[in-house]
Amino acid sequence: MISYAQALQQLLAAAPSSRAEQVAIGAAADRVLAAPVLSTQDLPPFDNAAMDGFALRAGGQPLAAGSILQVQGWQAAGDGAADGDAAQAWEIMTGARMPSGLDSVVPVEQIEVLDAVDGRPTRIRLQAAVKPGQHVRLRGQDVAQGETVLAAGATLDINAMTLLHALGVAAVQVQQQPQVAVISTGKELISDAGAVLQSGQIRDSNRPFLLSRLRAAGAEVVWNGVVSDDVAAFDAALDAALAAGARMVLSTGAVSQGRYDFIPDALRARGAEVLFHKVAIRPGKPLLFARLADGTLYFGLPGNPISAAVGLRFFAEPVLRHMLGLAEETALQLPLQADVRKPPGLRFHARAQVQADASGRLSVSVLAGQESFRLKTMLRANAWVVLEGDDDLAVAGSLVRVQGWGHREPVQLSLQEMA
8 A cells, every 4th residue: 555645656657748739719618728829919909989979089188078079970880990080079889999080988878969860960069078088998908919818728718718719719729638438347336317226236426427527627538338347348348448549547446355356457467557556545545556558547446436536536637637738736725624533644535615704714624424435425515625644633723735626626615605
């Protein structure tokens, strides 16, 4: 049995380096940038009105209330360039391009229409002074041409994608998604949610969890399936996963020391190198990590749901992070709300809830029901607490390591917790 630090060192040493590829912007959502994005244009691309009203020229000083102006023309969003007269106004809509020579907008609510033709104002009086530049969005005020808008390593979330669309970015350099497969093992597992369970059967909840979490972690799941406690069926599933392009495989179950825990021997029979089997952690101590003959990484996760979750979060996800070219994950240090018992000498991963008090100070509580078979505790958890050391007690008020539910997900508070 090795320590978590030793295991992580071996994991990262075996992990392949990140590789970049260019993809169209339509396929780039949630991908990780491999190169910075520089803007090739100004945003806004031209001076435009921030509200409906009348464009005019204030010059270097305010234009006084009571001023009367002729209306030279009308400008709607989407209209092209127009030449403005500094002594006259243009009726203008929000987002419309400012006529040349004009520098300010007076809202429609702050003018009096003196004359109109066919419902269009031709002469107006200002009912309030106009400050130079008011209610105008200037060219490049948001983003300047040549500006770096996103750095390498940024995740293209909805906000980043919106900006790239606005800038007309057609393609980006991103890190290749690690291709991953998931195999659930166990003759007791039933995948059909509508099936009636027979005596001794349970539903396969690990595989849906892992599939969802792997995608959130930045991986592409290329194959998944369920096999019984049978070496031939396992070999066939593993062959199918490799044929689908998997360069990382995660399985659940069959890695402990029971009669049906066949995976370690099955892997060795295929020429795999088992790099470690058992880590000084709880839950998930029987975890196995191997390298197949073709270099594919293999994670044998225990079958208990929370043990599998810990194996994914703290073993597979650091490897995925490395393969995505991301920097080492950072963690919060927060005070414990209450004493927590822990297994001495083992690194303990606990489902936890981060909360804020009335003053906004953050603290963390380890939730009741930490046994590795309990799923309901996950409903209240918004973070992981990691406790290390030889002591069997972490005392209230001590600072502990707190990490998000996934490596790309910051710790979040619900409105109820913040109240």
